[in-house]
Amino acid sequence: MTMVLPAQSEAAPRAPRGPIVEFCRQQPLGAVSFVIILIMMLAGIFSPYVAPYDPLAIDFASILSPPSWEHWCGTDAFGRDICSRLIYGSRTALVIGFTSSFVGSTMGAILGIASAYFGGKIDNWIQRFMDILLAFPLIVLALVVVAALRRFVVGGVDVNLIFAIAIPIIPRVARVVRAAALGIRVMPYVDAARAAGYSNSRIIFRHMAPNVVAPYLIMLTAFIAQAILAEASLSFLGLGVVEPTAAWGLMLSGNAADFFREAPWMILFPGAAISLAVFAFNLFGDSLRDFLDPRFKV
Amino acid sequence: MLRYTVHRVLLTIPTLLGVALLVFFMLRVVPGDVVEVKLRGDGGAVSQETIEAERKRLGLDKPLVTQFTGWMAGMAKGDFGISMWTERPVMEEIGLRLELSLQVAIMATIIAVLIAIPLGTMAALFRDTWIDYLTRIITIGGLSIPSFWFGMLIMLSLLYFFNWLPPITFTPIYEDPVANLTQLIWPALAVGYRYCAVVARMIRSSLLEVLNEDYIRTARAKGVFEKLVITRHALRNALLPAITVIGLEFTFLIGGLVVTEQVFNLNGIGQLFVQSVARNDFTLIQGMVMLIAAFYVFVNLAVDLLYAVFDPRIRYA
Numbered sequence: 289m290t291m292v293l294p295a296q297s298e299a300a301p302r303a304p305r306g307p308i309v310e311f312c313r314q315q316p317l318g319a320v321s322f323v324i325i326l327i328m329m330l331a332g333i334f335s336p337y338v339a340p341y342d343p344l345a346i347d348f349a350s351i352l353s354p355p356s357w358e359h360w361c362g363t364d365a366f367g368r369d370i371c372s373r374l375i376y377g378s379r380t381a382l383v384i385g386f387t388s389s390f391v392g393s394t395m396g397a398i399l400g401i402a403s404a405y406f407g408g409k410i411d412n413w414i415q416r417f418m419d420i421l422l423a424f425p426l427i428v429l430a431l432v433v434v435a436a437l438r439r440f441v442v443g444g445v446d447v448n449l450i451f452a453i454a455i456p457i458i459p460r461v462a463r464v465v466r467a468a469a470l471g472i473r474v475m476p477y478v479d480a481a482r483a484a485g486y487s488n489s490r491i492i493f494r495h496m497a498p499n500v501v502a503p504y505l506i507m508l509t510a511f512i513a514q515a516i517l518a519e520a521s522l523s524f525l526g527l528g529v530v531e532p533t534a535a536w537g538l539m540l541s542g543n544a545a546d547f548f549r550e551a552p553w554m555i556l557f558p559g560a561a562i563s564l565a566v567f568a569f570n571l572f573g574d575s576l577r578d579f580l581d582p583r584f585k586v
Numbered sequence: 587m588l589r590y591t592v593h594r595v596l597l598t599i600p601t602l603l604g605v606a607l608l609v610f611f612m613l614r615v616v617p618g619d620v621v622e623v624k625l626r627g628d629g630g631a632v633s634q635e636t637i638e639a640e641r642k643r644l645g646l647d648k649p650l651v652t653q654f655t656g657w658m659a660g661m662a663k664g665d666f667g668i669s670m671w672t673e674r675p676v677m678e679e680i681g682l683r684l685e686l687s688l689q690v691a692i693m694a695t696i697i698a699v700l701i702a703i704p705l706g707t708m709a710a711l712f713r714d715t716w717i718d719y720l721t722r723i724i725t726i727g728g729l730s731i732p733s734f735w736f737g738m739l740i741m742l743s744l745l746y747f748f749n750w751l752p753p754i755t756f757t758p759i760y761e762d763p764v765a766n767l768t769q770l771i772w773p774a775l776a777v778g779y780r781y782c783a784v785v786a787r788m789i790r791s792s793l794l795e796v797l798n799e800d801y802i803r804t805a806r807a808k809g810v811f812e813k814l815v816i817t818r819h820a821l822r823n824a825l826l827p828a829i830t831v832i833g834l835e836f837t838f839l840i841g842g843l844v845v846t847e848q849v850f851n852l853n854g855i856g857q858l859f860v861q862s863v864a865r866n867d868f869t870l871i872q873g874m875v876m877l878i879a880a881f882y883v884f885v886n887l888a889v890d891l892l893y894a895v896f897d898p899r900i901r902y903a
Contacts, residue, residue, distance in 0.1 A: 416600060416601070416604065417604070419601050419604075420601055420604035420605050420608060421608075423601060423605055423878075423879040423882045423883055424605075424875070424878065424879060424882075425837070425838040425840055425841030425878070426841060427841040427842075427844055427845065428840060428841055428844065428859070428875070428878055431844065431859065431860070431863045432609060432612065432613070432863075432871065432875060433612070434863060435613060435863040435866065435871055436612040436613050436615060436616060437616055438616055438618050513729075513730070517730075517732055520732055521732060521734065521844075521845045524732075524734060524845060524848070525844075525845060525848060525860050526864070527860070527863060527864065537732075540734070540735060540738065548738075548741070548742065548745070549745065552742055552746075555735075555738050555739075555742065556742075559731075559732065559735035559738065559739070562732055562735065563727075563730050563731045563732065563735065564730075566729070566730040566731075566732075567726060567727065567730035567731075570726055570729050570730055571726055574726070
């Protein structure tokens, strides 16, 4: 990792640049993480073209073969190519990670803004409910939801898993968005909108929501990282994605542990993939926060 | 202060009641229960009558409200019911495993705090130097590497370098401390890494904030040694927010343990929780969720009350 100094604002006036160029200039680490995310996304979208083998093809001739030119990351106990499974696994991780974070963050944001806007009793009720959801660690609540929904797959997508991960995200986003919205609620333009007789929903969606987009986007990216981690954990526990689907967490469970001694590559590569993905989204979220709103700096 | 304390204590009741309601009804919304997993789980053909009889025996046929009030009445007397799978008291099942998990959690906390305080302090003092960047990479790594994979890596390196694996059977620390520690230190490290990262980040940011305060400048201006400025003036104030994080993260360690215990094959609370979810063991899930939530609520309460002790503004608000 190169040592990069955070961009200090120089006094010299500059020609205006696009936000993406500006982001890369100010947040080089963020740009690096964005490239990693982009590669993952491309690998996920074009898996059939990128993957050297069929992720499900069982090849008894090359069971547990170590990494080689033929199989870059080796093969598993069924002779399936680990590299191809990792590429297909990025699809699972991104689809579940993004969808659950999007669902959770959006519901959280709506509840947060509504809570701040209406105040009083409604605020109190919403906050009490959020307190209840916050009394669980993310993975514990996700497990309870998994226990409640059982297996529920629509069109190859594990809907139960998406909800299990999205629900714990709601209160965490709601709290942050509510705090941001409380500041906006007292702005003169909200009073002006109310004085002009606009409806509640118009004020919420047209006047308040655009101003909490920054914290919303920051939370959304940060929780993609958490969601990928949660999906991997649940799949590892055998309560998430099921075989034969290629999923990183699943690749670490079951017979990966049995062949610990003989085939460490079965453990090394999928774990590295999870870590890299979560790392990239964490770093990207961090940089996005610093870029969009220095006040949120932790 | 008394008024504030009573108010805060009373507020925990609706939260816990809400948790109980939520968990109880959530588990029962979708059809399917422990009886099906138990009798049909292996693909065995069991007649509908047998299933109904088993449901009746476990009290699953009663109306939901009756079941709920029965459960609540039991809890009020300290009776959490019996596990629907093992049919032993829920509290007994949990009690058997609590010692192990609690010990791992405490050890993880000690490791995390011991590493995080110097790490976070150094990062703040040498802000924007290679020390800070290195800390940033270490801490983001802690937030990114799944604790269960980190645990696997630990086991793999033990095997590779020492050709040795930690013992599998649990020995209480008062019986044989060496055997106990050689088994539990590794899972504690695995879950402690993330914990350490969270605390170090918190210490860094709160120390940076404190270092900008006027009283730090005053201390420096009157010629206090820099070392004393940091330890006596800055760190002491910066640790208060860090203590909150340490307290709250401690209750969240159970989240890490749920997965990591599986890797090390530890028979603790986390593994029990995963098993009870896989088996649809409603009573056991409910009991454990209540325990986790109650623990969280009380740590939260303790942190709030401590804050009120230290900061009179909160008491009178």
